[in-house]
Amino acid sequence: MDHALYVVQTPHEDNEDTLIHPDFTYKLSEAELVKFVRLRAANDALFTGKRNTSVIAWRAILKEMGIQRRMSTSQARKKWENLKKKYKEMKNPPPGVSINPTNWQWFSLMEDAMEGRLNDSEVLLSTSSIGDDGDYRPDKPRKRTRDPYHSEMELLVDGDDTALSGETAQDRADTSSERDDAEQERSLLDRAALETERLVMERERMVMDRERAGLERELASLDRERASLEREKAAVERDRASVEHERAQLEKERAQMDWDRARLERDRAALERDRAAPETRRRGSGNDGSRGTEHLADVDMEPASIERRQKFLDLFEKLIENF
Structure with a gap:
């Protein structure tokens, strides 16, 4: 089997997520959130699950909305996961818990998105013209020193398949960031579930006291x-x-x-x-x-x-x- 040896430069060690100011989180308006959900539902085919496809797809959505310099792909992904989690909790509450889904203003929108009724609600985006990293640098960067020289690595190519011989610093940072985000989100969800259970128990106790x-x-x-x-x-x-x-x-x-x-x-x-x-x-x-x-x-x-x-x-x- 023939292999070709290529020497390529790795991407910058600082991606857009690491450049976001630690105290800055962009809050979507109601109109932006509706467009955000519709674009995500209409372009679900871009999220194939392959490596880095999620980042590219979110970049295309953020650029279409014009907020690529205010929200990072990590924040966009977390926002979408939180919306899905909230929808599932309202759709299928735990046994013994009574919840009215209509009390959440985005339930109907998320239900349409999850059931495929928004597949044709927005334009289909292309990832071929999302631009370079500079187009997604946030307006409030975090100062940090970085090496002007980029590391180099060997890339083995076998036909159309490529494999990295090692894990880049960007990959490790992405993995660590995703893990931290997942832990924080899980902690928030656990606290929310405990608070809901506490409120339910309080209501049941009040009913029992009246009886x-x-x-x-x-x-x-x-x-x-x-x-x-x-x-x-x-x-x-x-x-x-x-x-x-x-x-x-x-x-x-x-x-x-x-x-x-x-x-x-x-x-x-x-x-x-x-x-x-x-x-x-x-x-x-x-x-x-x-x-x-x-x-x-x-x-x-x-x-x-x-x-x-x-x-x-x-x-x-x-x-x-x-x-």
């Missing part, structure tokens, strides 16, 4: 109703005992009345027997005749007394029945 207070009020109401029922039950028991006592008294009086009535019946029967005795018994002489007359007087007076006692017993019985 517990409601249950305690209902329990107190039930206790009051139970005490009222106990008092009513005691009153009913007292009334029942009083009624039982009065009933026992009436039973005793009724038994006494029955006994009196039986006695009256016996007296009446005895009177009837005395009336039916032979008349000769009332006749006699001497003292016997006077005693017979006295006995007859007693017999004649007793029916009146018996009648009065009978009327009294009848009235007393009616009184008991009415009671």
Whole structure:
């Protein structure tokens, strides 16, 4: 296999990301953010995943927007990743967390971008005329000393494929910057997730406190109703005992009345027997005749007394029945 040996100069050690002022971060306006998302969605084919294609594609987008000297490709990439992360969190929240996606103003825009509805929303860009590094130098460079001489390395070429024999300082800086950006972004997302979980737990705790207070009020109401029922039950028991006592008294009086009535019946029967005795018994002489007359007087007076006692017993019985 034939190989050609070439000696080439490596790119400048300082790329646009390292030249960005450490305290300067460009903030996109709403109109710029809409155009930023549309251009990224329409030119998704430029982001093939191959080495350095991402930087070139972002340069083309930033140049189309006219902000290539205010925002670096690293900042643009981070902005796009943050938008995607936010969209995924709003689209698929964690289990048990209720989120209204419409509360985020860029949800509809990102949903259109992620679902391919913005593929034809902007012009298709070309990476053939993105210019050189000088066109992407930021307006606020960070001062640093750099070697005026560039290192050289050997590049082996086999057909159309090229491979670098070593890792350049720019590659290491890019890798380190991307790793730091990823760590910082992960930390921010973790803090945001923890804050969201804390807010959800606070809302759930407030709901549980309200429900517990409601249950305690209902329990107190039930206790009051139970005490009222106990008092009513005691009153009913007292009334029942009083009624039982009065009933026992009436039973005793009724038994006494029955006994009196039986006695009256016996007296009446005895009177009837005395009336039916032979008349000769009332006749006699001497003292016997006077005693017979006295006995007859007693017999004649007793029916009146018996009648009065009978009327009294009848009235007393009616009184008991009415009671």
